[in-house]
Amino acid sequence: METKIWKNTELEPAVKALQKGQLVSFPTETVYGLGADAFNEKAVSKVYAAKGRPSDNPLIVHVSRPETVQTYAQVDARAQKLMDTFWPGPLTIILPIQVGKLSALVTGGLQTVASRMPDNDLTRALIDQVGSPLVGPSANTSGKPSPTIANHVYHDLHGKIAGVLDDGATKIGVESTVIDLSTPQAAILRPGKITAEQIEAILGESVDTSEHHVSADEAPKAPGMKYRHYAPDKTVYMVKEADWTKAIIWAQSQLEPVGLMLSDQMIEAHHLAGMDFVWPLGPDGTTAAAKLFAGLRNFDDQKNVKMILVAEMPLQPENAAYNNRLAKASGQQYFDAQEMMDF
Template sequence: MAETVDALAAPDAALARAVAVLAEGLPVAIPTETVYGLAADATRAEAIARIYEVKGRPRFNPLISHVSSMAMAERHGVFDPLSRALAEAFWPGPLTLVLPRADTSTVHDLATAGLSTLGLRMPDGIARAIIDGVGRPLAAPSANTSGGVSPTEAGHVAADLGRRIPLIVDAGPCAVGLESTIVKVEGDAIRLLRPGGLEAAAIEAVAGRPLQRPAQAGAAIEAPGMLASHYAPDATLRLDAEDVRPGEALIRFGGRRLPGEAQARLVLDLSPAGSLREAAAHLFAYLKRADASGAGRIAVGPIPQDGLGEAIRDRLKRAAAPRP
């Protein structure tokens, strides 16, 4: 099983251990404010290949490269004025920018799936310190089997990948609980490739223009999280449920009770108070708990579409999509 180091009790020791394992070209599960990531040196082909091997990830799905500073970001991506303004406003934080690759970039083609662009993000907390210690970008998709539910606690990683990786850095539950929002500036337009932990309205306020919404299903993969089927538990999902059927587990929102929930195998409320931020933080953990209940199907009550509800509904829609 993977070694687990406690970054809350001993941050310096956890940092040193993570940097040492990453320097060997091995993957390490690290906590970010969004979800736990499976990190490896983004400039080394063999290190990136280990991520794909551990996750069972399709090779055409690109990886985000995580940086610790603007100076590091500028060595790998070409920033237009709007992308720079967004980075200055929201980094470190749950925003990924898809940018043209700089001539000076050493991020390996395996991390970008052969694209001429790359996704860059600056995470917060110990993840940023680990990247700084390595001195190079870290590719870090969510630390779970590809297509499965993203981990928001170290225990989720251990249960899924614990026998396949050497180290898990534990910093407790992730504060945001949803992957980063991904955007791409194209001339005067800005496209939302994946809704996530940063609300679209906050980006629009800085950009001074509306975001163009995600491409339709079947479009070319430009960023992580664009596969039609993704974030899926073993159980099937029934979305916008107005009742609960025998044997289902229920995930609801806002304290709204649904007819038939007394016969549910498990009832979970993403936020009894109706907070979308709280719901986002609980989403993946609750999907895992509902899946572990033994129910063959999970009923999910209605979720608002505004604010972070857009990202929550996006994850649920992909989790409910037909499996490839």
């Protein structure tokens, strides 16, 4: 299959491909999604095959308007409040399904479904014209860093999908917050741009933010909970701010280049501006989140780079999504100068 990259003015071929049951990658404010008609079971099955995704990993249904969710899920007052406040936007809401309305391939065999309304005019127009909501996991090989530009999608999935609708770089760069409303207490299953504090302010109740671990025989309610995610092939280590001097000295002593991903302030403090194998993360956690996956992909594609060292952001609510993705990409490994002497 020849994979096309369509400009943001070329909506018609993307619409036709989806209506024929083919796969099309679409842009959102978070990352690029891999779209298929959510009501076409055969098309949905192609998503798992293209990504190499485990079949018990549920898919997020993307809608162009909130009322669509009521056609397949049980929408309560809490969900309506969050939709009214945060949609369109980077919030995925898990609700009980209406029996028989969605394939088990979409829900991962669960009695719940995850939905969101992306903050991207082009993609909402795409969904409208297709005439059906779209499943939309990240448009990458399963487990790898998510795509934030169309070329990332093409790199991973060319020959496997009909095309990519190119709308430039995504703004946020990490996936949406996932909030589970299928339980008495709302729970965040995946941190994102929208924080627990923001959700609590709207719901008027506390939100569970504890880690939700999924056993080997248990189906995850949301993407990113069970399987290896966001990780390049190269070894990744998180670096605490206090350890960067040692990390840089160690990296510069290696025979093979080490990729360094750190804030603009740290680059300036260590006189690294303009140097090879340095990826600027910008001035804060917001810019770092937008640049994280692109940086990991950049170094993963450089054959001579053996390792990637990435800055952990301050442990504050607004940085939770960035630190969560980095922890998963690194397998929660921190740089330790003493241990690295034996590397």
